[in-house]
Structure formats: structure tokens, C-alpha cells
Amino acid sequence: MTxxxxxxxxxxxxxxxIDEPRAGDAPSETTAVDGHVVxxxxxLSVYYGPFRAVxxxxxxxxxxxxxxxxxxxxxxxxxxLRCFNRMNDFIETARVxxxxxxxxxxxxxxxxxxxxxxxxxxxxxxxxxxxPKSIYDNVAYGPRLAGMKKxxxxxxVVEKSLRGAALWDEVKDRLKNSGLGLSGGQQQRxxxxxxxxxxxxxxxxxxxxxxxDPIATARIEDLMQEIKSKFTIVIxxxxxxxxxxxxxxxxxxxxxxxxxxxxxTGVLVEYDLTKKIFSNPGDERTEQYVTGRFG
Amino acid sequence: xxAELRTVLPPQERVGEPEPRPFAGRQGRSDKxxxxxxxxxxxxxxxxxxxxxxxxxxxxxDALGRVGFSFLTTSVWEPDRGExxxxxxxxxxVLIALVAVAIAFPISMATALFIVEIAPRxxxxxxxxxxxxxxxxxxxxxxxxxxxxxxxxxxxxxxxINTWFGWIPLFSVDGADPxxxxxxxxxxxxxxFVAGVVVAMMVMPIQCVVMREVFSQVPPGEREGAFALGxxxxxxxxxxxxxxxxxxxxxxxxxxxxxxxxETIAVYMIISSRFDISFHVLESGSNSVSxxxxxxxxxxxxxxxxxxxSAGLSLFLITxxxxxxxxxxxxxxxxxxxSEA
Numbered sequence: 001m002t003x004x005x006x007x008x009x010x011x012x013x014x015x016x017x018i019d020e021p022r023a024g025d026a027p028s029e030t031t032a033v034d035g036h037v038v039x040x041x042x043x044l045s046v047y048y049g050p051f052r053a054v055x056x057x058x059x060x061x062x063x064x065x066x067x068x069x070x071x072x073x074x075x076x077x078x079x080x081l082r083c084f085n086r087m088n089d090f091i092e093t094a095r096v097x098x099x100x101x102x103x104x105x106x107x108x109x110x111x112x113x114x115x116x117x118x119x120x121x122x123x124x125x126x127x128x129x130x131x132p133k134s135i136y137d138n139v140a141y142g143p144r145l146a147g148m149k150k151x152x153x154x155x156x157v158v159e160k161s162l163r164g165a166a167l168w169d170e171v172k173d174r175l176k177n178s179g180l181g182l183s184g185g186q187q188q189r190x191x192x193x194x195x196x197x198x199x200x201x202x203x204x205x206x207x208x209x210x211x212x213d214p215i216a217t218a219r220i221e222d223l224m225q226e227i228k229s230k231f232t233i234v235i236x237x238x239x240x241x242x243x244x245x246x247x248x249x250x251x252x253x254x255x256x257x258x259x260x261x262x263x264x265t266g267v268l269v270e271y272d273l274t275k276k277i278f279s280n281p282g283d284e285r286t287e288q289y290v291t292g293r294f295g
Numbered sequence: 296x297x298a299e300l301r302t303v304l305p306p307q308e309r310v311g312e313p314e315p316r317p318f319a320g321r322q323g324r325s326d327k328x329x330x331x332x333x334x335x336x337x338x339x340x341x342x343x344x345x346x347x348x349x350x351x352x353x354x355x356x357d358a359l360g361r362v363g364f365s366f367l368t369t370s371v372w373e374p375d376r377g378e379x380x381x382x383x384x385x386x387x388x389v390l391i392a393l394v395a396v397a398i399a400f401p402i403s404m405a406t407a408l409f410i411v412e413i414a415p416r417x418x419x420x421x422x423x424x425x426x427x428x429x430x431x432x433x434x435x436x437x438x439x440x441x442x443x444x445x446x447x448x449x450x451x452x453x454x455x456i457n458t459w460f461g462w463i464p465l466f467s468v469d470g471a472d473p474x475x476x477x478x479x480x481x482x483x484x485x486x487x488f489v490a491g492v493v494v495a496m497m498v499m500p501i502q503c504v505v506m507r508e509v510f511s512q513v514p515p516g517e518r519e520g521a522f523a524l525g526x527x528x529x530x531x532x533x534x535x536x537x538x539x540x541x542x543x544x545x546x547x548x549x550x551x552x553x554x555x556x557x558e559t560i561a562v563y564m565i566i567s568s569r570f571d572i573s574f575h576v577l578e579s580g581s582n583s584v585s586x587x588x589x590x591x592x593x594x595x596x597x598x599x600x601x602x603x604x605s606a607g608l609s610l611f612l613i614t615x616x617x618x619x620x621x622x623x624x625x626x627x628x629x630x631x632x633x634s635e636a
Contacts, residue, residue, distance in 0.1 A: 085523065087519065087522065087523065090519075090522065092415060092416055115525050115526070115527055116525070118522060118523055118524065118525040119524070119525030122523065122524070123519075123523035125516060125519060125520065125523075127516050129514070129516035129517050129519070129520040130520075131517060131520065131521070131534060131535065132517075132538060132539070133534075141521075141524060141534065142524040142525065145524060145525055145526055145530055146525070191520070194520075194524065195523070195524070198524060198525065
């Protein structure tokens, strides 16, 4: 990763690829005002050992948009998300085929330092996972890793990040207290603060609200809208209403059962503007899913 | 096309009044047997420990009654002259154990971290069995290995430490002449240090198993959280694994210490016993409570035997305290409820 430089990626309209089009599948095209392409995913397949978890995903993630991945369990949406910051590296058997270009740089190029990738592309997990440290140290962890040492600078970043995660007012008087003492929703916002403290360009969210109550969920969703102007967000969610509420574009994944081995493989069925996915999907499977007749 | 979601509840059917189903009934026979058996074995463990303690106390009253408190302050071991105590043997025992733990601790910690955090899966299972195998080697084998093979190698190390760090009292050796390359090596043989090195090999697997166990319980969420912020492996280990495993590190080390304190045969085969306390660990000659017992019990008089029982009792009590402290640390470590995030 040598340059942060942006992109001479050809700016074509959002391609909606329904892979291996079958009879009756008409690839639809929409035109919209498009931001820069941040991730250009081509023919992405992910294997766990011999088992193919996701096959042939193609999509573009655009800057300053919220992209939602929806689909039934086991459809590979989390797997794809975890390719974006190379978290799958830690699963020994995982193997990636195809390319993910991040601003034109192949993330899986051997030259690329995966640690550096994760500094640039933050992640928020399903279960809030603050470190067993003070609130302050949780947020300061990333900047410290990146070499920031001065107390004044750190104070500044911590405050800014906590404000950015709409948590500052609730915790400003107890920054020295343990992060584990916060409520679930606060912990999750702490994790968001921790992620934005390193000033990433992208934030990946893996079902960030599934462990939260509706009020905490609403706060996180509001927060996503607020920070969208600064970051590009990709969110995996089981909650279709959430996808419809927060996202600009939606990718619908589903599973295909291999008749021979009875193993399931995830496929990207349809990727389009969220409005279109939920009102006029191009694929029958998408329609069945968003109307609740399946999955 | 508008999305409309309609839930149709299945029609409720009523087929007569439900029959009352009684809850009364007996606990299954097999369950009862199982409960009894496990309860009895639990009690048996306590009973055996109690019996050992009781027996040791009973047998040692004769000797302890004679010398009383001076048992703790006397260095020599001449029970038939009525003059004996564990001051020297206990000091050497603790010294050997400390040397062993000082050597084993970094090795076992590094091994545990490597197994849990770094080794690929295939290497991992190999290493785990190898370390377990180390624990299974009989201590007499370690003794032979230590006395006849290791000793020659360790002496070189002893000499080197003595030459460069001899100014530290712990590493000085009476009668050594670092300036003379041809000087006699016997001043370094059969020392506390050599015994400590060999005991370290026996202690290492225990410490390693405990640490590995605790490290592998680190919540994956915290681990991923650190990685996702761009932590390197070491960065993650420092902020997540080590704080989480602190209890296990301390506890495992102390369990190893308990084992080292009681180690008998390997120490017995290596050291040449002495009763004048010396903290120069590299110096020839050492001692240990259990080696003393092994050495003397065959030709001991009745009273001498009682004296040896007193020494055994003191070792029993010390290891008991060490092991209980260790398990207290392990149990208190944060591998519990608040951390499964």
C-alpha cells in the first residue's frame, strides 16, 4: 500500500450482476449520481478448505454511501465483509479467489501489508468488544498503535472520536472507568469511537445492532447517518428494515445448495439502490426475501 | 410491487380437556448411582489428603517434640545427636525451585504463546503432544540425563555466568578462578544451578499447559477487535492475551514451583549434599528436603525416621500453600462471565 491516491477506476454506472443469468433474469441497469468506487470486487470466491463459502461476487462499493448486505444465514455476507479488511487471514483454511481492488490497489496483492489495510479500513463487530481497559485507553489504543504519543494529541483524538460516536456527553466524566462498565449500546458506540479514532476511510459493520435493544439500535442508525459524510460504510444486517432505513445500496445474498455434496454456497443475487431492491427487485429470489416469503 | 407481509396464524383447535400430567416420579436409578459415585470420589480425595497430613503429623511428633522450634533454625542433620533442622535443606530446596522456575517461566510462556497464537494448526497439535510428552517422561530419566549428559554442558554455562556476572553475589563461586582457562571444573558440578536446570525441564510442561489453557480462552471478539484496529500479533498479545491470561500465568508458574519444590529423584541424582547454607547457586553442592529423605531413610533409626517425617511434613505444608495460592490465582483470572464478549 504505497499510495492513498484515488482512483482512475472507470466510473461506469453501478453494474448489477446477477451471476450466471438464467432464463428470465434480465440484468437491470440503473443510473444514479455515483461517488468514487472504493471497493471494486471482481469474481470474488471464498473457500474454507475445500468448501466454497461464496462464489463469484461482483460489486462496487461507493464512497460516502452506506451499503447494506442482507440475506439469510450462511449466505456469505459476513464472509465477504471480512475480506474487505482481510480479517479472513486469521482463519487458517480461508482462501480468496478473484480480486478486491481498493482505490485500484489489489488488497490481496502480496506486497500489501494486511496490518496497514486494517488501519485504513475499520471494523465494528456483532458483539460489542471493548478491551478490558478504561474508556480512554480503548479509544486511544488505535492511535497509540499508529505511533501517537503526546498526551495532548491523544486527548484531542479521544474527545473527537467519542463526540463522533455520540458518546462524549455520557462518558466525559468517567473516561478512566472501564469500558466494560458501559451498557451494551454504549459499548457498541465506544467500539465505533475506537474504530474512527484511527481515521479510517471505510468502516465495516458486522451486524452491529443485533445485540442491542431498539433504542440503542436507533442511536447507532442515527450515528451512521451522521458519520456517513466522512466515511464509507458497509453494514451486514439480518434486519431488512434496518437495511431499508439506513442504506443507499443493498446487496442481497442467498444460498445455493450443491445437489451433489449438499453443501451451501453463498451467491450475490442482486445489488442495486436500496429503493429499488425493496420496491422493485429485479430477481424473484430477492422479491421473495424482502417480502418475507423466504428466509 | 409493494412488499406486504401477512402472517397467518394456524387455526386453534381444541380437542377435549387436556389430561393432567403429574410431575411426581422418582429420580432415575442411574442418576442416583452416578451422583453417589462421583460424590464418594470427591470425598476420597479429601480423605486421602487429610490422612497423609495426619499420618505425617503423627509420625513427626516424636522428633518435633524433642527439638521444638529450633527445627526451623538448625542447619545440620544429625538426629541421633539430637541436633537437626531444615534451615539448610529448605533454603536449598527453595533455591533449586526458584532457579528452575526462573528458567522454565520464559520458555513455557513463549511456547504457550507460540502454540496458541502463532503456530499453524498442524504444528500446533504436534507441539501440544510433545509438551505433554515432556511431562510424561519419568523424573528418573531426567535425573540420568541431567547427571550424565546435561551436567557437562551446563558447567560451561556456569563458568561463563560466573566469569561475567561473578560480581553479583548470587553468581559468585568460592574457589573459582575465572582468569585461568584450565581451572578445575569441579567447583561448578552438582550445584543448585545444575539441579535447577534439570528440574526446569520437568516444570516447564506444567506451566505451559496451564498458560496455554488460559491463553486459548481469550475471547475471540477482543482478539479480533485488536486486529481490526491494525494491531500486529505482538500488539494484540500485549493488549488482549497477556492481561486476560495474567491469572493463569501467575497460577501456572506457582503450580510449577510446587512441583519443583517436591522434585526428588532427579535432584538426588545430581546434587552432592551439603548443609552449610550458600546462596551461590553455581557453587558445587546443594540439597533438598526430598533428596535428604531419599538419602537417609534407609539407614535411619526410629528417631531419625521421625525427624525425616518432620521434614516431609514441612515440605507437604509448603507445597500445599503454594498450590492453593496457585489455584486461587487461576480461579480468579478473568476467564469468567464478564468476558465472553
